[in-house]
Amino acid sequence: MSLTQAVPVEIERVLVPEARIAELVDELAARVNGDFGDGELILVGVLTGAVVLAADLMRRLTMPCRLDFIGVSSYGDGAVSSGRLEWHKRLGCEIAGRDVLLVEDIVDTGVTLARLQAELLAMRPRRLATCALLNKPDRRQGEVEVEYLGLDIPDEFVVGYGLDYAQQFRNLPYIGILRREVYR
Ligand code: IMP
Numbered sequence: 001m002s003l004t005q006a007v008p009v010e011i012e013r014v015l016v017p018e019a020r021i022a023e024l025v026d027e028l029a030a031r032v033n034g035d036f037g038d039g040e041l042i043l044v045g046v047l048t049g050a051v052v053l054a055a056d057l058m059r060r061l062t063m064p065c066r067l068d069f070i071g072v073s074s075y076g077d078g079a080v081s082s083g084r085l086e087w088h089k090r091l092g093c094e095i096a097g098r099d100v101l102l103v104e105d106i107v108d109t110g111v112t113l114a115r116l117q118a119e120l121l122a123m124r125p126r127r128l129a130t131c132a133l134l135n136k137p138d139r140r141q142g143e144v145e146v147e148y149l150g151l152d153i154p155d156e157f158v159v160g161y162g163l164d165y166a167q168q169f170r171n172l173p174y175i176g177i178l179r180r181e182v183y184r
Pocket residue numbers: 046049074075081104105106107108109110111112113156157158159163164165
Protein backbone atom coordinates (compact mmCIF):
# COMPACT_ATOMS: atom_id res chain seq x y z
CA MET A 1 0.00 0.00 0.00
CA SER A 2 1.43 3.39 -0.95
CA LEU A 3 1.20 6.24 1.58
CA THR A 4 1.73 8.85 -1.13
CA GLN A 5 -1.45 10.85 -1.74
CA ALA A 6 -2.43 11.73 -5.30
CA VAL A 7 -2.69 15.49 -5.82
CA PRO A 8 -6.46 16.29 -5.96
CA VAL A 9 -7.77 17.75 -9.23
CA GLU A 10 -8.78 20.95 -7.39
CA ILE A 11 -5.10 21.72 -6.78
CA GLU A 12 -3.48 23.72 -9.59
CA ARG A 13 0.04 23.01 -8.40
CA VAL A 14 2.09 22.25 -5.31
CA LEU A 15 3.56 25.51 -4.01
CA VAL A 16 5.48 24.29 -0.94
CA PRO A 17 6.42 20.59 -0.92
CA GLU A 18 6.46 18.57 2.30
CA ALA A 19 10.26 18.57 2.59
CA ARG A 20 10.42 22.36 2.25
CA ILE A 21 7.76 22.76 4.95
CA ALA A 22 9.89 20.61 7.26
CA GLU A 23 12.90 22.87 6.60
CA LEU A 24 10.83 25.98 7.31
CA VAL A 25 9.51 24.55 10.59
CA ASP A 26 13.08 23.56 11.56
CA GLU A 27 14.20 27.15 10.95
CA LEU A 28 11.30 28.66 12.88
CA ALA A 29 11.86 26.31 15.83
CA ALA A 30 15.61 27.03 15.91
CA ARG A 31 14.89 30.75 16.15
CA VAL A 32 12.27 30.30 18.88
CA ASN A 33 14.63 28.02 20.84
CA GLY A 34 17.41 30.59 20.55
CA ASP A 35 15.23 33.53 21.59
CA PHE A 36 13.18 32.07 24.44
CA GLY A 37 15.77 29.98 26.30
CA ASP A 38 14.75 27.48 28.99
CA GLY A 39 11.66 29.03 30.56
CA GLU A 40 8.21 27.56 29.97
CA LEU A 41 6.53 28.65 26.77
CA ILE A 42 2.79 28.58 26.16
CA LEU A 43 1.96 27.88 22.53
CA VAL A 44 -1.41 29.30 21.52
CA GLY A 45 -2.52 27.85 18.21
CA VAL A 46 -5.28 29.44 16.18
CA LEU A 47 -7.93 26.85 15.31
CA THR A 48 -8.19 25.14 13.04
CA GLY A 49 -5.56 25.89 10.42
CA ALA A 50 -2.60 26.17 12.80
CA VAL A 51 -3.11 22.74 14.39
CA VAL A 52 -0.61 21.01 12.10
CA LEU A 53 2.06 23.70 12.44
CA ALA A 54 1.60 23.89 16.24
CA ALA A 55 2.09 20.12 16.54
CA ASP A 56 5.16 20.06 14.30
CA LEU A 57 6.70 23.18 15.84
CA MET A 58 6.14 22.01 19.41
CA ARG A 59 8.06 18.79 18.82
CA ARG A 60 11.10 20.81 17.77
CA LEU A 61 11.07 23.12 20.80
CA THR A 62 13.53 22.39 23.58
CA MET A 63 12.00 24.34 26.50
CA PRO A 64 9.05 23.06 28.59
CA CYS A 65 5.87 23.83 26.62
CA ARG A 66 2.15 24.06 27.15
CA LEU A 67 -0.29 23.96 24.28
CA ASP A 68 -3.62 25.73 24.07
CA PHE A 69 -5.86 26.78 21.20
CA ILE A 70 -8.14 29.67 20.47
CA GLY A 71 -10.90 29.49 17.91
CA VAL A 72 -11.61 32.40 15.64
CA SER A 73 -12.44 32.69 12.00
CA SER A 74 -12.49 35.58 9.62
CA TYR A 75 -13.57 33.47 6.67
CA GLY A 76 -16.94 31.77 6.22
CA ASP A 77 -17.21 28.66 4.10
CA GLY A 78 -15.42 30.12 1.13
CA ALA A 79 -12.30 31.95 0.04
CA VAL A 80 -13.47 35.53 0.62
CA SER A 81 -12.89 37.19 3.98
CA SER A 82 -15.98 38.31 5.84
CA GLY A 83 -13.86 40.94 7.60
CA ARG A 84 -15.41 39.95 10.94
CA LEU A 85 -13.80 37.94 13.72
CA GLU A 86 -16.03 35.20 15.10
CA TRP A 87 -15.03 33.53 18.39
CA HIS A 88 -15.53 29.76 18.73
CA LYS A 89 -13.15 28.98 21.59
CA ARG A 90 -11.44 31.23 24.09
CA LEU A 91 -8.12 30.58 25.80
CA GLY A 92 -8.28 27.85 28.44
CA CYS A 93 -5.25 28.83 30.52
CA GLU A 94 -3.91 31.85 32.38
CA ILE A 95 -1.19 33.68 30.42
CA ALA A 96 -0.56 36.67 32.72
CA GLY A 97 3.19 36.90 33.39
CA ARG A 98 3.95 33.99 31.02
CA ASP A 99 5.89 33.69 27.77
CA VAL A 100 3.43 33.11 24.93
CA LEU A 101 3.90 32.18 21.29
CA LEU A 102 0.85 32.74 19.09
CA VAL A 103 0.91 30.21 16.26
CA GLU A 104 -0.99 31.00 13.07
CA ASP A 105 -1.08 29.21 9.72
CA ILE A 106 -1.02 32.19 7.36
CA VAL A 107 -1.01 35.98 7.53
CA ASP A 108 -3.23 37.33 4.79
CA THR A 109 -4.70 40.82 5.43
CA GLY A 110 -3.31 40.57 8.98
CA VAL A 111 -6.66 41.63 10.45
CA THR A 112 -7.15 38.37 12.37
CA LEU A 113 -3.68 38.42 13.88
CA ALA A 114 -3.78 42.08 14.85
CA ARG A 115 -7.04 41.52 16.75
CA LEU A 116 -5.77 38.35 18.38
CA GLN A 117 -2.55 40.01 19.47
CA ALA A 118 -4.54 42.85 21.06
CA GLU A 119 -6.76 40.34 22.91
CA LEU A 120 -3.78 38.39 24.22
CA LEU A 121 -1.77 41.49 25.18
CA ALA A 122 -4.74 42.64 27.27
CA MET A 123 -4.19 39.46 29.33
CA ARG A 124 -0.72 40.81 30.30
CA PRO A 125 1.67 38.03 29.22
CA ARG A 126 5.34 38.57 30.15
CA ARG A 127 6.23 38.26 26.49
CA LEU A 128 4.12 37.70 23.38
CA ALA A 129 5.56 36.72 20.02
CA THR A 130 3.84 35.48 16.88
CA CYS A 131 4.81 32.72 14.48
CA ALA A 132 3.20 31.99 11.11
CA LEU A 133 4.26 29.56 8.42
CA LEU A 134 3.04 31.60 5.44
CA ASN A 135 2.70 35.27 4.61
CA LYS A 136 0.88 37.02 1.76
CA PRO A 137 2.53 40.46 1.88
CA ASP A 138 0.52 41.79 -1.09
CA ARG A 139 -2.72 41.47 0.86
CA ARG A 140 -1.71 43.26 4.06
CA GLN A 141 -4.11 45.85 5.51
CA GLY A 142 -2.17 47.80 8.11
CA GLU A 143 0.74 46.92 10.36
CA VAL A 144 1.04 43.60 12.16
CA GLU A 145 4.19 42.33 13.83
CA VAL A 146 5.10 38.70 13.18
CA GLU A 147 8.47 37.82 14.70
CA TYR A 148 8.72 34.35 13.19
CA LEU A 149 7.63 34.07 9.56
CA GLY A 150 8.29 31.01 7.42
CA LEU A 151 7.73 32.00 3.81
CA ASP A 152 6.30 34.82 1.69
CA ILE A 153 3.89 33.52 -0.95
CA PRO A 154 2.03 35.16 -3.85
CA ASP A 155 -1.59 36.28 -3.58
CA GLU A 156 -3.15 32.89 -4.30
CA PHE A 157 -5.60 30.84 -2.25
CA VAL A 158 -3.62 27.95 -0.79
CA VAL A 159 -4.67 24.78 1.01
CA GLY A 160 -2.99 21.89 2.79
CA TYR A 161 -0.87 21.48 5.94
CA GLY A 162 -3.86 22.56 8.03
CA LEU A 163 -5.21 25.20 5.62
CA ASP A 164 -8.65 24.54 4.23
CA TYR A 165 -11.15 25.53 1.63
CA ALA A 166 -14.68 24.87 2.98
CA GLN A 167 -13.10 22.50 5.58
CA GLN A 168 -11.44 20.39 2.88
CA PHE A 169 -7.77 19.73 2.05
CA ARG A 170 -6.36 20.28 5.58
CA ASN A 171 -4.80 16.82 5.46
CA LEU A 172 -2.60 17.43 2.42
CA PRO A 173 1.02 17.19 3.60
CA TYR A 174 2.07 20.00 1.22
CA ILE A 175 0.78 23.51 0.47
CA GLY A 176 -1.04 23.66 -2.86
CA ILE A 177 -2.64 26.44 -4.88
CA LEU A 178 -6.39 25.94 -5.21
CA ARG A 179 -7.75 26.32 -8.73
CA ARG A 180 -9.66 29.59 -9.00
CA GLU A 181 -12.66 27.92 -10.62
CA VAL A 182 -13.19 25.98 -7.37
CA TYR A 183 -14.07 29.11 -5.37
CA ARG A 184 -15.22 31.51 -8.09
P1 IMP B 1 -6.38 37.57 7.63
O1 IMP B 1 -7.13 38.12 8.81
O2 IMP B 1 -6.87 38.15 6.36
O3 IMP B 1 -4.89 37.69 7.79
O4 IMP B 1 -6.79 36.05 7.52
C1 IMP B 1 -6.14 35.07 8.20
C2 IMP B 1 -6.90 33.78 8.15
O5 IMP B 1 -7.60 33.62 6.91
C3 IMP B 1 -5.96 32.60 8.24
O6 IMP B 1 -5.79 32.22 9.57
C4 IMP B 1 -6.67 31.55 7.43
O7 IMP B 1 -7.56 30.85 8.26
C5 IMP B 1 -7.45 32.32 6.41
N1 IMP B 1 -6.74 32.38 5.12
C6 IMP B 1 -6.13 33.43 4.56
N2 IMP B 1 -5.60 33.11 3.38
C7 IMP B 1 -5.85 31.80 3.19
C8 IMP B 1 -5.52 30.88 2.15
O8 IMP B 1 -4.86 31.18 1.14
N3 IMP B 1 -5.97 29.61 2.34
C9 IMP B 1 -6.68 29.22 3.43
N4 IMP B 1 -7.00 30.05 4.42
C10 IMP B 1 -6.59 31.34 4.31
